[in-house]
Amino acid sequence: MSFLTRHVLFLTFLEAPVRIPPLLNSLMAALLTLTGAAAALGTPAGTQITNVASAEARGAEDGQLFRVASNLISTEVRAVCAVNVTPDGTAAQPARTLTVFSGERALFPYTVVNTGNAGFTLNLTARQEPGSTLTLGEGDVRVFRDTNANGLLDAGEPEVSAVTLRADEAAAVIIEARTSRLARGTAALTLVGACTAANGGVQDENNTSVLNVRGLAAVGLSKTMVPAQPKPGDVVDVSVRAENSGNADASALSVTDLLNTPELAGLQYVPGSASVATGTLEYTRDGSTWGPAETAPVAGVRWNLAQLKEGGVGELRFKMRVDAQAALGQRVNTARLSDASGILAEASATVTIGAGPRIALGPVNAPDVTELGEDDQQTRTGAVLNQPTCFEQTLQNTGNVPDQVSVRAAVTAGQADVTLLDLSGAPLRQPLALAPGERLSFRVCLTPRSGEDVRLMLSASSSAGAADNSTVDHLRGIDARPANVALPLTKRVTPEGAVQAGAALTYTLTARNNYAFDLTGVTVTDVLSSDVTFVSADLGGRADGRTVTWSLDRLAAGQEVRLTLAVRVLNGVKDGTVITNEFQLTSAQTPNAVTSNRVLTPVWSAALTLQKSVSAAQATTGDRLTYTLRAVNTSPTAALRDLTITDVLPRGLVYLPGSSRLDGTAVADPVGEQGRLTWTVPALAAQASATINFDVRVTPDAGAELLNTAVARAFGVAGEAVAAVASNTASAVTHLTRGLLGSAQHVLIGRVFVDRNDNGVYDSTDSPVGRARVLLADGRAALTDADGRYHFADVTGGTVALRLDPNSVPYPARPMPQDGGLRGTRGVLVSGLTSVDFPLIPLAGGVSALTCNCAEFRYGDLTLTKTVTRDQDGFTVTLSLRAPRALADLNLTDALPAGARLLSGTPGLTVAALPAGEHILTYRYTMPASTSGALTPPTLRWRLP
Numbered sequence: 001m002s003f004l005t006r007h008v009l010f011l012t013f014l015e016a017p018v019r020i021p022p023l024l025n026s027l028m029a030a031l032l033t034l035t036g037a038a039a040a041l042g043t044p045a046g047t048q049i050t051n052v053a054s055a056e057a058r059g060a061e062d063g064q065l066f067r068v069a070s071n072l073i074s075t076e077v078r079a080v081c082a083v084n085v086t087p088d089g090t091a092a093q094p095a096r097t098l099t100v101f102s103g104e105r106a107l108f109p110y111t112v113v114n115t116g117n118a119g120f121t122l123n124l125t126a127r128q129e130p131g132s133t134l135t136l137g138e139g140d141v142r143v144f145r146d147t148n149a150n151g152l153l154d155a156g157e158p159e160v161s162a163v164t165l166r167a168d169e170a171a172a173v174i175i176e177a178r179t180s181r182l183a184r185g186t187a188a189l190t191l192v193g194a195c196t197a198a199n200g201g202v203q204d205e206n207n208t209s210v211l212n213v214r215g216l217a218a219v220g221l222s223k224t225m226v227p228a229q230p231k232p233g234d235v236v237d238v239s240v241r242a243e244n245s246g247n248a249d250a251s252a253l254s255v256t257d258l259l260n261t262p263e264l265a266g267l268q269y270v271p272g273s274a275s276v277a278t279g280t281l282e283y284t285r286d287g288s289t290w291g292p293a294e295t296a297p298v299a300g301v302r303w304n305l306a307q308l309k310e311g312g313v314g315e316l317r318f319k320m321r322v323d324a325q326a327a328l329g330q331r332v333n334t335a336r337l338s339d340a341s342g343i344l345a346e347a348s349a350t351v352t353i354g355a356g357p358r359i360a361l362g363p364v365n366a367p368d369v370t371e372l373g374e375d376d377q378q379t380r381t382g383a384v385l386n387q388p389t390c391f392e393q394t395l396q397n398t399g400n401v402p403d404q405v406s407v408r409a410a411v412t413a414g415q416a417d418v419t420l421l422d423l424s425g426a427p428l429r430q431p432l433a434l435a436p437g438e439r440l441s442f443r444v445c446l447t448p449r450s451g452e453d454v455r456l457m458l459s460a461s462s463s464a465g466a467a468d469n470s471t472v473d474h475l476r477g478i479d480a481r482p483a484n485v486a487l488p489l490t491k492r493v494t495p496e497g498a499v500q501a502g503a504a505l506t507y508t509l510t511a512r513n514n515y516a517f518d519l520t521g522v523t524v525t526d527v528l529s530s531d532v533t534f535v536s537a538d539l540g541g542r543a544d545g546r547t548v549t550w551s552l553d554r555l556a557a558g559q560e561v562r563l564t565l566a567v568r569v570l571n572g573v574k575d576g577t578v579i580t581n582e583f584q585l586t587s588a589q590t591p592n593a594v595t596s597n598r599v600l601t602p603v604w605s606a607a608l609t610l611q612k613s614v615s616a617a618q619a620t621t622g623d624r625l626t627y628t629l630r631a632v633n634t635s636p637t638a639a640l641r642d643l644t645i646t647d648v649l650p651r652g653l654v655y656l657p658g659s660s661r662l663d664g665t666a667v668a669d670p671v672g673e674q675g676r677l678t679w680t681v682p683a684l685a686a687q688a689s690a691t692i693n694f695d696v697r698v699t700p701d702a703g704a705e706l707l708n709t710a711v712a713r714a715f716g717v718a719g720e721a722v723a724a725v726a727s728n729t730a731s732a733v734t735h736l737t738r739g740l741l742g743s744a745q746h747v748l749i750g751r752v753f754v755d756r757n758d759n760g761v762y763d764s765t766d767s768p769v770g771r772a773r774v775l776l777a778d779g780r781a782a783l784t785d786a787d788g789r790y791h792f793a794d795v796t797g798g799t800v801a802l803r804l805d806p807n808s809v810p811y812p813a814r815p816m817p818q819d820g821g822l823r824g825t826r827g828v829l830v831s832g833l834t835s836v837d838f839p840l841i842p843l844a845g846g847v848s849a850l851t852c853n854c855a856e857f858r859y860g861d862l863t864l865t866k867t868v869t870r871d872q873d874g875f876t877v878t879l880s881l882r883a884p885r886a887l888a889d890l891n892l893t894d895a896l897p898a899g900a901r902l903l904s905g906t907p908g909l910t911v912a913a914l915p916a917g918e919h920i921l922t923y924r925y926t927m928p929a930s931t932s933g934a935l936t937p938p939t940l941r942w943r944l945p
Helices: 022-042
Strands: 048-058 066-075 083-086 099-100 105-114 120-128 139-145 162-165 168-179 183-194 208-216 218-224 237-243 252-258 267-269 280-284 300-308 313-322 329-339 342-353 359-363 378-383 389-397 403-413 416-424 432-434 437-448 454-462 468-481 487-494 504-512 519-527 530-536 543-546 547-555 560-569 577-581 583-586 599-603 608-614 622-634 640-648 651-653 675-685 689-698 703-717 724-736 747-754 771-776 780-783 789-792 798-805 825-829 833-834 838-840 853-860 862-871 874-883 887-894 901-904 908-914 915-927 939-943
Touching: 083 183, 099 105, 105 162, 105 208, 120 139, 120 168, 162 168, 168 183, 208 389, 218 252, 218 329, 218 853, 237 252, 237 300, 237 342, 252 915, 359 403, 359 454, 378 437, 389 403, 389 432, 389 468, 403 416, 403 437, 416 454, 432 437, 432 675, 437 454, 487 519, 487 583, 487 599, 487 862, 504 519, 504 583, 530 543, 530 547, 530 780, 547 560, 608 640, 608 703, 622 640, 622 675, 640 689, 675 689, 675 908, 689 833, 747 771, 780 789, 789 825, 825 833, 874 887
Parallel strands: 099 208, 218 342, 359 468, 378 468, 608 724, 747 833, 747 838
Antiparallel strands: 048 066, 083 105, 105 168, 120 162, 120 183, 139 168, 183 208, 218 237, 237 313, 252 300, 252 329, 267 313, 280 300, 329 342, 359 389, 389 437, 403 432, 403 454, 416 437, 454 468, 487 504, 504 560, 519 547, 519 583, 530 560, 543 547, 577 599, 608 622, 622 689, 640 675, 640 703, 651 689, 703 724, 747 789, 771 780, 771 798, 798 825, 853 862, 862 874, 874 915, 887 908, 887 939, 901 915
């Protein structure tokens, strides 16, 4: 910097000329010359300066004051260019020193002042001084006008090579020095301010600053994950690369990769997979504590680099496996590079997890064992024929998409039925909807049908596209005997048979294990009838409500156990009630309950009574006697079924076929032989009675007293058990008086008559038919007298056939049970005096008229003939059923015509057992005058064997 010093010499100008000594005169001229030059640098150019100098002096001799004035001087100030740049400095003592990294820029602020006395354009140059170790390239050093004088290079501030300033005006400027990425060293930069050559070329160049450029480590981070679209179960290779692309070594670097982030859900570090060529590794299980040992699990990997040289490259590699249930979608993993100053760089890689349907099926709680390997096969030894043995299995959706899975079973060896059940025992409902990762356990039960070992292949199929997965179960050592043979259960009740209400019952339960293996987890269950109450049970039996249970840990092979249960029949149990009881046994080997025999205990308290009477207290040979048997069910609540009344005729009495009547209605002849007659009544309601009437003939073999006895038996109507109820023995006595036919000859007598009242018996309303011809099998014939009577004497005893000649009578013979299907024909056992009557069917409207409607119905090999005749009193229906075989539970129903009213008999028949042969049923009804619809079709039902 240069300074302009201004000196002003003030002189006193005298008004009158004064003589100045020569020495003084010379001094004054010199002073005037100096004064003029100094004023020219500080005064604006062009200024005119005028001056007159004066001097005073006293004479040396007299001391007189002299005043002297100079001539007038006029001076014009010239333009002088001067520049001043601050701050000053040299390379040794720089004005400013800045240190930057390669690739950065440096700014050096300066102030430029126009110190001339007029406005000038000052040239500005940034000069790099010799001796610098760093040479900046062309264009790397530039000068900018700092318009706002803030020392920064702001947008819009112009680059300049000169500034134009007024006198004393200053300008702020900046030297910008840019460095390249590879630049390193020291550069001395000087801002030179200079006047133009036309203005004298004065310059200020002692303004040197120093720039130090240091090398910069530029470490970049990159990351890859391959494959980019993995599926569940796939392994992803992860690579993290650190590269120093700067011009200096990097030190104390750390690359951190956290793996337990939500953004990386579903991927797991593969143990032992991390590796680096340089540096060291650290692991963390929680993201905060790090160490050199691999943790379990690994939540993050850290790679520490003490140094990464200029241009050096390092790589961290590790693997991650996609979880089987990893959700679909994108995953992002980010690694961070840091040093002591903080995070330097980040690098991320992305993978997109695709659909990976997978399923696994195996033993319970182990679906993911090796398919069909040793651990994937279950074996049970000791099974029972026709008893299920169950295996528990677990199915899992090991994929990452929802799936509908179906399980199928195939028996590949042996014979068995297969059932799939859920754990509650209900049938397994398929398909099975499973979310990713969801498990479902179920049972597969094998019921062997032979003694062969069973091999079962279970396979699961996916609707989402997963491969099938299979598992195997083995069942060995199957006992082929039926369970009721190898495990017999026996139930007994004491007392046996019917009991009364309030009776005590004792049940004995016996179970024997005949299997070659023990039965475990044995449970015996006995459910009591609601008609009894529990009293006691031995061996730890417990009653819970009506269920009595025994629990046994084991029933060893060959062992027998006997249990006792005591109960009491409740008071008030109704007659006909049957108390049933059985018990069941289950075990781990026989989950299907094995059931014992059932014991039945009928309850019956009321009596069945039987009364018997005879039509005459005295009789003689040939007389006809009528017996009446009346059975009464005294029970107030229960009906009886299959009532049988058995009458034992004494010698000398023979039953007259066709004479049986039940409650006044003709019924089939009784069954039996040698004088033992049995009638069956299908049912007898509570407090109801049934009356049997039948006729006998007194034969010459009769003794003096005819004692006839009978007994009734029936069964209580209740379920599948019966209470056998027997009546008292009823008897009736007739005393015999010998008449004219008291000898032992055999005589056959009888009558032919018009049966007006349709009862098959000659009585006062009937009309005898004279001159009717009756033929005997031995060739004899007899004509009836006016009373319709005939007789054959000296008839050979035994079975005799006779027939009414149909051409000798005006009316057809009435069908009778003894006809054998041929009207007017009889087969009769002749003993003593035997009577056979032939009733005829009367004409309708009177004795001289008859209307007959006939129809025949066939039911397979059964033939049912229906005959309807009309007389003055109404209609008579005769049903003839011919059965070539015995029938069970037969029901014959013949509906009355519309408007008809039943007069006598029953239009139907119900029997539990109908013997083979022909059976006749007769009944009568009346109806209005019109006969339309008088012949209705009967309905016949029976039970096939």
